[in-house]
Amino acid sequence: MIALMPTGSGESLCFQVPALLKEGICIVVSPLLALMQDQVNNLNKIGLPALMIEGGISYADLDKTLDNCIYGKYKFLYLSPERLSQELVQERIKLMNVNYLVVDEAHCISEWGHDFRPAYQNIISFKNLHPTIKTIALTATATQKVVEDITTYLDIPNAKVFKQSFKRDNLSINLEKFEDKNYKLQQFLRKYQGSSIIYVRNRKATEEIAQFLTTENFTAAAFHGGLNNSTKNQLLEDWLAEKTQIMVATSAFGMGIDKPNVRYVIHAGMPKSMENYQQESGRAGRDGLEAECCLFFSGQDFHTWKRIIDDSESSARGGNLGSLDSMWNF
Numbered sequence: 001m002i003a004l005m006p007t008g009s010g011e012s013l014c015f016q017v018p019a020l021l022k023e024g025i026c027i028v029v030s031p032l033l034a035l036m037q038d039q040v041n042n043l044n045k046i047g048l049p050a051l052m053i054e055g056g057i058s059y060a061d062l063d064k065t066l067d068n069c070i071y072g073k074y075k076f077l078y079l080s081p082e083r084l085s086q087e088l089v090q091e092r093i094k095l096m097n098v099n100y101l102v103v104d105e106a107h108c109i110s111e112w113g114h115d116f117r118p119a120y121q122n123i124i125s126f127k128n129l130h131p132t133i134k135t136i137a138l139t140a141t142a143t144q145k146v147v148e149d150i151t152t153y154l155d156i157p158n159a160k161v162f163k164q165s166f167k168r169d170n171l172s173i174n175l176e177k178f179e180d181k182n183y184k185l186q187q188f189l190r191k192y193q194g195s196s197i198i199y200v201r202n203r204k205a206t207e208e209i210a211q212f213l214t215t216e217n218f219t220a221a222a223f224h225g226g227l228n229n230s231t232k233n234q235l236l237e238d239w240l241a242e243k244t245q246i247m248v249a250t251s252a253f254g255m256g257i258d259k260p261n262v263r264y265v266i267h268a269g270m271p272k273s274m275e276n277y278q279q280e281s282g283r284a285g286r287d288g289l290e291a292e293c294c295l296f297f298s299g300q301d302f303h304t305w306k307r308i309i310d311d312s313e314s315s316a317r318g319g320n321l322g323s324l325d326s327m328w329n330f
Helices: 015-023 033-045 059-070 089-095 118-129 144-153 181-191 203-215 229-240 274-281 301-315 325-330
Strands: 002-004 025-027 050-052 075-081 098-103 134-139 162-165 172-178 197-200 221-222 246-249 265-269 289-295
Touching: 002 144, 015 025, 015 098, 015 134, 033 050, 033 075, 033 229, 059 089, 089 118, 098 325, 118 144, 134 197, 134 246, 162 289, 181 265, 197 221, 197 325, 203 246, 221 229
Parallel strands: 002 134, 002 162, 025 075, 025 098, 050 075, 098 134, 172 289, 197 246, 197 265, 221 246, 265 289
Antiparallel strands: none
16 A cells, blocks of 8 residues: 655554554654654554664664564564664564554655665565565655655555645745845744744755854754764754754654644755655644745755756766765755
8 A cells, every 4th residue: 555645644544553453563664763753752652552773772672672572562663774674673573473564754765765775675675574464655745756666666566546635725835035044034033933944955054054043042953864863862852842943954854753833844945856845844734723834045046956957967877876865965
């Protein structure tokens, strides 16, 4: 099964309910630590035994965790595609009574799997461990090409595809040209206060904008893929608890994060693609109340993107795919 559902529409229920109705454990493959931690916390809060395998876990703790999964202590096990490829994990999964394989944010198989996250395309090896396992793939956005990649790399050629409308009537979209990015952000955030995400294209920009906003008496933090896990967890907790108003981030932040009252999602520059923009802007207004998605751009953005596209096409012709991801430094 492939479910294409807008952000905040309850796509997790597509696997949580079936998994609870069947004996065994549900294996959930997810791309980001923050996404896994958020979902595990929510399941534990309502009394459902779930856990995730963190990146820095010791061999002894990993061994004990997997044993607990074998003997039925947990109902949901979250792990990254890289962890799923680990020999010890695969050996223990063979001994588990697995009811479903779930691939969350399945569009990553197509977008990241070729170069940035090659382990995504190795998820199919799970089928060798449990050949009859039912597979559920979830994403909030996918072109026809991405759907085809999902069916190929997960070996579900006859999968039923369920697609909801992506229209969100509570979201408004505002596009404005700017010359001074910091001034534009400050002006907007002074006028419109509320929990916000500002998306930028690289790690350096997250630090620079967060520092600027802090000096202007906003509560802001920078989030990107270069931070260690404990720092990421603390940043996420502070933002969810309203201790931090503004998260300035690369696309490494936000996938699946269940914070319903995000009032503003701001792109301080051109997003990577329309699919990325749909994913990221969809994190606003998950409580159903009015929220605003703003795209602030400059004339320089068009020149930058033209160069990126030209370089990417040139690299593709030379057989060197993946230059776009390296340039954006996620």
